[in-house]
Amino acid sequence: MCGIAGSFGGPGPDCEHIARTLAVMRNRGPNANGEYTADIGGNVLCLLHTRLSIIDLDPRANQPLETDECVLVFNGEIYNFIELRTDLERRGHKFRTASDSEVIVKAYLEFGESCVDHFEGMWAFALHDRRRDVLFLSRDRFGEKPLYHAYWDGVLYFGSEVKFIAALSGRTPVADNVQIRRFLVNGYKSLYKDPNTYLQGISELPAASSAVIYEPDRLQPTRYWRLSYDPVPMTREVAKDEVKALLYRAMEIRLRADVPIAFCLSGGVDSTALASIAALHFGQKLHAFTVIDKDERYNETENVSATVARLGCDHHVVHTSSEGFFDRMEMLIDYHDSPLSTISYYVHSFLSEGIAANGFKVSISGTAADELFTGYYDHYGFWLAEMHERCDFPDLLADWRGSYGAHVQNPLLQDPLAFQKNPEQRGHIYLNRDMFNELLVTPLSEDFSETNYSGNLLRNRMLNELFHESVPVILREDDLKSMLWSVENRSPYLDRALAEFLFSVPAEHLISNGYVKSLL
Structure with missing residues (x-):
């Protein structure tokens, strides 16, 4: 780097x-x-x-x-x-x-x-x-x-x-x-x-x-390269086995360094999977860093502690602070040469600073697992729209209502049939645009647009997120927040072979029994 x-x-x-x-x-x-x-x-x-x-x-x-x-x-x-x-x-x-x-x-x-x-x-x-x-x-x-x-x-x-x-x-x-x-x-x-x-x-x-x-x-x-959805018939078990092998390989080559490596560890499956592979399969001595928020709504201490105990991590806890908030925000914005995309990168800045302060030059994070494996609320809705002709569709709806549906807060996504009724509906993405436009002297007239990668609603949405919406923003913020403190960030999920295989897996295997990321 x-x-x-x-x-x-x-x-x-x-x-x-x-x-x-x-x-x-x-x-x-x-x-x-x-x-x-x-x-x-x-x-x-x-x-x-x-x-x-x-x-x-x-x-x-x-x-x-x-x-x-x-x-x-x-x-x-x-x-x-x-x-x-x-x-x-x-x-x-x-x-x-x-x-x-x-x-x-x-x-x-x-x-x-x-x-x-x-x-x-x-x-x-x-x-x-x-x-x-x-x-x-x-x-x-x-x-x-x-x-x-x-x-x-x-x-x-x-x-x-x-x-x-x-x-x-x-x-x-x-x-x-x-x-x-x-x-x-x-x-x-x-x-x-x-x-x-x-x-x-x-x-x-x-x-x-x-x-x-x-x-x-x-x-x-x-x-020189394009990723597209080209489904190949396979069973879920075959898909899971190949994902496991490819993810192991992606992690193996990303552990190559002549300096110590730190792992960004949250309570979620994305970072936990990477840390587990490194520790349990490759015998990596893990140095894990976690941001702990004092707000109990965002505190993942319980999940993180269980992972740390199982993997035997050398665990570093980084605490956020509201003290000097505006000075730090001004410093971050000045370095970014732009606004911060979301306030979460204020929090992430403490993580990169803590990693550098402990002498690490390399960190590993779980960026892009949501976009590759399905991790967003609307993914489930797009998936249901693609599955609506299956004979077990009533069971799939029941799975949604019994698990994922109970957690959806966006009113435009609370109807599991929303994208079946209107496949073009994307109002949940630019949710508050009219309200913000009213505050501007010169309103913005641009409507939502997306690139047509695939006729499959879910896969098309995921590819747009990978290349035009979520991931480019995350990668820019990851790069800047880490390099501000001279730390290289690595993202094992962004592996060519893994991505190409995942986009050859039939979409039906991505969600199962009410859970997204069923292949992870």
Whole structure:
């Protein structure tokens, strides 16, 4: 995990702008920093890097990583780097480090731009191909690692955070009032319908996309991977067995690090499953961190304590505090360069701070289990709408009423047949938009929209949450709240093989006996 930034075009940034940018990048990479410049047909390419050392702690693995053919700056982790390195060595490649960064370079030399098809992990990188004099940018499949870009005055700027672009360019970006109103009226789920940000002219490279850039004004992302719902007939038991095997593998490769790893542990099944796999199957000595809220409505001490006792965790309890609330919120908003998506990230900030204070550089969390396995109230309603022609549908309704239905508070979701009656109903997502719109001088006229991924109502909703609504927001907040304190966050559920298999499982197996996440 690191920070990257760069520019392509014109005479290049001066020493003052480079120094200022590296200083701003320091929290993402406090262990080392470096820079690289090259002239490409009269356009100067500048690559900057700050390093948080996790794999191969030796200075030989510092970046920019240079070979005769390529120069790389990279943020993230390639979890299958050991297997890839073995394959590349068989193909004749020599290595001088033990890092995953060098594996990216050698894989690019072997496979070209399709090297990303071989990676399992999270990444955002910029690579200068010295042989072709082109810049290659890439971002991981789910968008775990951020990569922003802007084109101003003939220069392409890019970086892990928008403030890096501002520092390197010397510009003060202007707020995008449309995006601000979108957040105020429609909430955080409306923010990733397009690649725009809260700042005019700054966009994100989309997840699962790469770009080969010959000229500064020609950044055209190409999608290299898509997830779709392609059901394959199988029994529930077969599905459960394969999910177990794939989740074990996803966890195994995400335990690779040359520094200690912390686990974020709540009282829920998502984080508990990951901690249990690490401790019981892989024998990992667990260092678990839990936020305990004084409000009994949100206190999960009982469930967490049971897990800690069973797994023998070294358990760290982090307490939230309302003291200095506004100062902390101001600090978080300033660092995010945007509003916090929800108040829960105020709470999560204490967790990341506690992990860092105890000397950990890596944390593992249960991000995206809800979107991959079904974890939201409306998922049950969409599932019932898909199951309505089954002969046992009355029993499925009875299961809902006897378990899940008793906990639904959103009035638009309390009717289990809501989506059978009106499959297009999405009012529960932008629940208070009319009320908030009335408070604005210039109302927002955008209606709810979603991408059509699948004819299956539930699967289509889940894919929209994965790529346009919930998960992109969570990943951005996870990245920022952890990197503020120089901690890398890993999300084992966001594994390509696991996700592809889950979206081959017939939707009927996702919910069972009144319980969502039946495969987990």
